[in-house]
Amino acid sequence: MSDSPSAAPLPRESAGAVFTEKLWPAWWVWVVVLGIAGACVLVLAPISVSAGFTGAAIVFLVLCGILVATTPAVVVTPREFRAGRAVLPREFVASAEGFTGDEATAERGTRLDGRAYLCLRGWISPVVRVELDDPDDPTPYWLISTRRPAQLVAALAASRA
Numbered sequence: 001m002s003d004s005p006s007a008a009p010l011p012r013e014s015a016g017a018v019f020t021e022k023l024w025p026a027w028w029v030w031v032v033v034l035g036i037a038g039a040c041v042l043v044l045a046p047i048s049v050s051a052g053f054t055g056a057a058i059v060f061l062v063l064c065g066i067l068v069a070t071t072p073a074v075v076v077t078p079r080e081f082r083a084g085r086a087v088l089p090r091e092f093v094a095s096a097e098g099f100t101g102d103e104a105t106a107e108r109g110t111r112l113d114g115r116a117y118l119c120l121r122g123w124i125s126p127v128v129r130v131e132l133d134d135p136d137d138p139t140p141y142w143l144i145s146t147r148r149p150a151q152l153v154a155a156l157a158a159s160r161a
Contacts, residue, residue: 019076019155023145025067026123033063072119074144076155081130083119083144094133096156098149100126107143117142128152 037060044052072084081088099107104127108120117139120127124145131141146152 017075017077018158019074019152021074021146021148021152023072023074023121023124025071025121029067029123033060033067036063074119074146074152076152081156083117083142086117086119086142088132088142092132092134092137093156094131096128096130096153098126098128098153100149112143113140115139119144121145130156
């Protein structure tokens with residue numbers, strides 16, 4: 001269940017994934033990248049037009065590379081739950097609840113516990129709060145951005161049952 005047909009390959013452990021989503025940047029983030037690259041043309045054009053276009057191409061490629069390299073994956077398998085670089089064995093997932101709209105804003109803001117693990121992206125509004133059941137871990141919950149909160153909650157509940 002990949003969120004994007006052009007999703008980069010995920011690690012081998014996700015082969016039996018119940019849920020997979022890459023948190024790709026929204027369309028408007030790519031427009032901002034184009035705007036920044038276009039600004040390079042204006043900055044470097046007084047030196048030379050070819051320097052302006054060369055600089056713009058380099059800035060565009062670097063920013064695209066950064067965006068692609070830092071795009072986290074959210075993966076649920078029967079044995080583990082991964083969000084970005086963090087991995088949680090499934091036996092420590094107590095419950096999960098999805099939030100959208102004003103409730104998601106409150107979860108990311110006024111209701112946020114400073115000890116929580118966060119895998120948030122500003123361009124993705126819905127979040128899922130995953131409560132932990134690990135007496136040795138001071139982290140009370142994970143808060144994860146997702147475009148499909150209902151499917152992520154269902155995947156966490158299904159593989160827990």
